Amino acid sequence: MTQSDGNTRADRGARGEVKKFWYTAGALGIITTILTVVLTKCASDEPVVGAPVAPASSDRAAPPAPSVPSAPATSAATASTTPSTPLYQKEPPSLIRIPFPDCYTFFDLDGPKVVGNSTGSDLTYESCGYTGSLSHYSQSALGVGPASEPAEPEECVRAAQGQALDRVEKDDLIVGKTFCAVTDEANVVWLKLTKKTGKQDEPDLEFEMVRWLQPT
Numbered sequence: 398m399t400q401s402d403g404n405t406r407a408d409r410g411a412r413g414e415v416k417k418f419w420y421t422a423g424a425l426g427i428i429t430t431i432l433t434v435v436l437t438k439c440a441s442d443e444p445v446v447g448a449p450v451a452p453a454s455s456d457r458a459a460p461p462a463p464s465v466p467s468a469p470a471t472s473a474a475t476a477s478t479t480p481s482t483p484l485y486q487k488e489p490p491s492l493i494r495i496p497f498p499d500c501y502t503f504f505d506l507d508g509p510k511v512v513g514n515s516t517g518s519d520l521t522y523e524s525c526g527y528t529g530s531l532s533h534y535s536q537s538a539l540g541v542g543p544a545s546e547p548a549e550p551e552e553c554v555r556a557a558q559g560q561a562l563d564r565v566e567k568d569d570l571i572v573g574k575t576f577c578a579v580t581d582e583a584n585v586v587w588l589k590l591t592k593k594t595g596k597q598d599e600p601d602l603e604f605e606m607v608r609w610l611q612p613t
Contacts, residue, residue: 488607491606492604582611586607589604
């Protein structure tokens with residue numbers, strides 16, 4: 398074999414190696430491309446962590462929300478009310494007489510009656526050492542009253558407390574004068590002096606009286 402034949406055979410072997418290299422590189426490139434596509438596809442199919450997942454659709458419609466019944470309207474005509482207990486019970490007008498005293502006349506407006514001593518009395522008509530005066534006992538109240546009978550006992554209570562009198566002298570006991578009193582039993586009394594009888598200097602006193610009693 399000549400030298401030229403050996404060079405030719407070596408040249409063919411080198412070209413074969415080059416072809417093998419390119420074949421191998423091409424195959425690796427194809428494989429790499431396929432793997433890239435597959436991995437990209439898999440990555441796109443995986444859910445993103447933390448992202449909301451849409452619920453699976455259903456052909457069945459969601460059930461309607463339960464209805465809440467509304468409260469029935471309250472009728473003012475049917476609403477029950479509890480009547481309040483009256484603070485006082487009014488009595489019809491009456492007349493009382495307080496006689497001129499030898500020394501003291503004690504009068505209980507709750508009776509109404511003359512009593513023998515100050516226990517339970519509301520008014521004291523006295524003449525011992527005086528020309529005569531009308532006063533109230535310590536457990537009751539006496540004040541200037543309205544000219545006519547008050548519509549409500551509270552008006553008389555305010556008068557007895559707000560226009561209080563300690564003592565009314567005999568000469569100031571003029572017919573037509575009015576008073577309000579609150580007794581020791583918390584009853585309310587309106588008084589109007591209607592007449593003075595007996596001796597001019599020692600008159601008996603007559604009053605029109607309206608009382609409001611505490612309910613029992």
